[in-house]
Amino acid sequence: MRYTQTVGIGGRHEDRLWAEVTCPWWGPDNHRLNRAIEQFEHGDEVKVIHRSFPLSDGFPTGHTIDVREALRHKHGLTGEQLETMTHRIEAMAAAGQPTGA
Template sequence: MAVEVEIWTDINCPFCYLGKRRFEEALDAFPHRDQVRVVHKSFELDPTLPKDLSAPVTPHIAEKYGISEAQAAANERGLGAQAEAMGLTYQTSGRDFGNSFDMHRLLHFALEQGEQEAMLDALYAANFAAEQALFGDTERLVRVAVDAGFEETAVRAVLDDPNAYADAVRADEAEAARLGARGVPFFVLDRKYGVSGAQPAEVFAQVLEKAWSDHAPELEIVADADACGPDGCALPERN
């Protein structure tokens, strides 16, 4: 038996970056860790952004939430402090944002290769931990994927074909809407329990245990005697 965890995320989302680490902390300590299957799903925070957009994060946050740029910068520093406490690198200034659709297509490509975690970690690191801008630059995206161990020709083939994995991304997003997800990260365990946001590791530990306990335990044979099977019946002992 296994617990399936689906996680909707967006590369633009700092709480997805933090939430992934907190979930991993809980998962690493979970006694049945080897029987948990994790799949990452696509969710664009703003699918209307132009494909080639690369713009500074801080002014964008200030405008979006109606706060000053100083307040937005303070928020970024706060996120950086949270990341540092978990051992994550976080660039608190100079980051960009943009359209993440191609990144989600690459995540579906990586899922087919059995290496989705490697792609996601590379994209998060490129956005949150590196000084160089990430969005709106196909060559930068290719380098990130190749450095993560993916074959360059295959990566370019995906990015050069706007239809490659596009339906898979849109299907994930439609699925999130049906499940009632209004933001990310959004965690769904066995299509029965939902967790919204970058919760503490303790919360993830509790819901993992709850999902696991819902599965029927494996049958334990407490007594065994002569019986019949496909090969016949046990012969009685002769005196």
């Protein structure tokens, strides 16, 4: 789940991108966004602010946890399952295939 908020500020363009902390599609989608901004003729006027939120209230507060740790916690995935999923998503991104929901 992602939410985008766009704000025009004195000729500059600011995007606030929100993603659920365990969203596996965020990495490839973020990479695509960065490439698009680089190719945009006014890319130097675009500022991207990343924000995240948990959909589950079972995450610890007050400190940072690794995304893989969060996925294990939220979905009960094993290390091998996480690696398989990560490699599949990375291959899709490298091939330029659409990702995400």
